[in-house]
Amino acid sequence: MATTQILIAGFGGQGVLFAGKFLAYKGLIADKQVSWLPSYGPEMRGGTANCSVIISDTPVGSPIVGTPDVLVAMNLPSLKKYENDVAKGGIIIVDSALINEKVERDDVTTYYVPATKMANDEGFSTLANMILMGKLMKVCEEIGFDGTEAAINKVVPPKKANLIEVNLKALKTGYDFE
Numbered sequence: 584m585a586t587t588q589i590l591i592a593g594f595g596g597q598g599v600l601f602a603g604k605f606l607a608y609k610g611l612i613a614d615k616q617v618s619w620l621p622s623y624g625p626e627m628r629g630g631t632a633n634c635s636v637i638i639s640d641t642p643v644g645s646p647i648v649g650t651p652d653v654l655v656a657m658n659l660p661s662l663k664k665y666e667n668d669v670a671k672g673g674i675i676i677v678d679s680a681l682i683n684e685k686v687e688r689d690d691v692t693t694y695y696v697p698a699t700k701m702a703n704d705e706g707f708s709t710l711a712n713m714i715l716m717g718k719l720m721k722v723c724e725e726i727g728f729d730g731t732e733a734a735i736n737k738v739v740p741p742k743k744a745n746l747i748e749v750n751l752k753a754l755k756t757g758y759d760f761e
Contacts, residue, residue: 585639602715603636608733609730662682674694720758
């Protein structure tokens with residue numbers, strides 16, 4: 584892997600920044616160079632949120648992701664805003680439970696994961712973000728599943744340690760989704 588640029592986008596409250604932080608810790612654990620840049624609107628819950636993550640074998644010169652290799656779109660406005668920015672040959676992962684439109688491009692690989700529905704069905708309604716991260720780990724070999732548990736242990740605060748197992752279950756649910 585040289586460099587993988589990832590953009591995760593959705594509404595505030597969907598766990599966009601948490602998902603990005605998880606990926607950043609996975610990169611650090613894999614001894615990679617990492618950048619994590621959160622961005623959200625004036626209102627945390629319900630406003631727009633996105634997170635840029637760069638994982639690289641070489642130092643990261645800028646945290647800005649202008650042409651992501653991977654886009655994880657958690658809502659329709661995010662898909663519409665960033666779809667055309669994805670690099671040719673890139674990956675787009677869509678929460679198809681919330682986005683009923685298809686990606687218009689044919690030069691990217693798209694995965695439709697009904698993550699919000701899956702999270703509700705599995706009893707962890709707030710973890711659609713982690714289901715999508717599980718799918719990302721499956722389809723993006725540069726990310727992979729190695730280091731997942733260590734990354735979750737880093738990103739989940741000690742006072743919420745009871746959420747580690749459910750986060751791991753959500754990741755596995757997304758990873759196993761065909």
